[in-house]
Amino acid sequence: MLIRSETPADHDAIHELTWAAFKPMPFSDDTEADIIRTLRADGDLAISLVAEDGGEIVGHVAFSRVTIDGVDDNWFGLGPISVKPGRQRQGIGKALIAAGLKLLDEQGxxxxxxxxxxxxxxxxxxxxxxxxxxxxxxxxYVQRLVLRGPVPRGALSFVRAFGG
Incomplete structure (x- = not known):
C-alpha cells in the first residue's frame, strides 16, 4: 500500500470513496464528501493524503487549520477520514493518520x-x-494531540467547509 498526497486526478475517486464510507454511518449527515470539495475550493485543505493499493484509492484523510478561542496557533483538524467499505479495520486509517501527523510535525x-x-x-x-x-x-469526543507547545484550552473552531 502506498500513501501519497492527492493529485487532481484523484478528486472524483476521493469524493466517491468518502460518500461510500460515510453512507452507512448512523452519525453521518451525508456532507463529508462535499466538505472535502469545499475545503479544496476554499484553499483550506492543508494536507490531503490517499492510500493506494493496486492502483485503487482505498483510503483518504484530510487536515485543515483550526482555531482555538479564535486564535490560529498552528493547530490543525483531522477529518474527514475515509476507508473503502470492505477494507476497514485493516490499518489503512491508522496509517493515513500516522502519515498526516508526521507531515504536520515536520511542518512545525x-x-x-x-x-x-x-x-x-x-x-x-x-x-x-x-x-x-x-x-x-x-x-x-473533542480530542487533541499536542505536537509542540502547551496543551490547548478553549473553544475549537473549524473552517467554513464544516459550517464554522
Missing part, C-alpha cells in the same frame, strides 16, 4: 484536534481531557 504544527470516538482515536495518541470544547458536543 502545534498539534491536531478532531471530533470522534475516543475508542478509535486514542490508539493514534489523541486524548480528551475536557479542555477543548466544540459547540454542544460532549467533550469526550
Amino acid at each position: 504544527a502545534s498539534g491536531c484536534a478532531l471530533i470522534g470516538s475516543p475508542d478509535v482515536y486514542s490508539h493514534a495518541g489523541f486524548v480528551s481531557d475536557g479542555q477543548l470544547t466544540y459547540l454542544d458536543i460532549d467533550t469526550r
Whole structure:
C-alpha cells in the first residue's frame, strides 16, 4: 500500500470513496464528501493524503487549520477520514493518520484536534481531557494531540467547509 498526497486526478475517486464510507454511518449527515470539495475550493485543505493499493484509492484523510478561542496557533483538524467499505479495520486509517501527523510535525504544527470516538482515536495518541470544547458536543469526543507547545484550552473552531 502506498500513501501519497492527492493529485487532481484523484478528486472524483476521493469524493466517491468518502460518500461510500460515510453512507452507512448512523452519525453521518451525508456532507463529508462535499466538505472535502469545499475545503479544496476554499484553499483550506492543508494536507490531503490517499492510500493506494493496486492502483485503487482505498483510503483518504484530510487536515485543515483550526482555531482555538479564535486564535490560529498552528493547530490543525483531522477529518474527514475515509476507508473503502470492505477494507476497514485493516490499518489503512491508522496509517493515513500516522502519515498526516508526521507531515504536520515536520511542518512545525502545534498539534491536531478532531471530533470522534475516543475508542478509535486514542490508539493514534489523541486524548480528551475536557479542555477543548466544540459547540454542544460532549467533550469526550473533542480530542487533541499536542505536537509542540502547551496543551490547548478553549473553544475549537473549524473552517467554513464544516459550517464554522
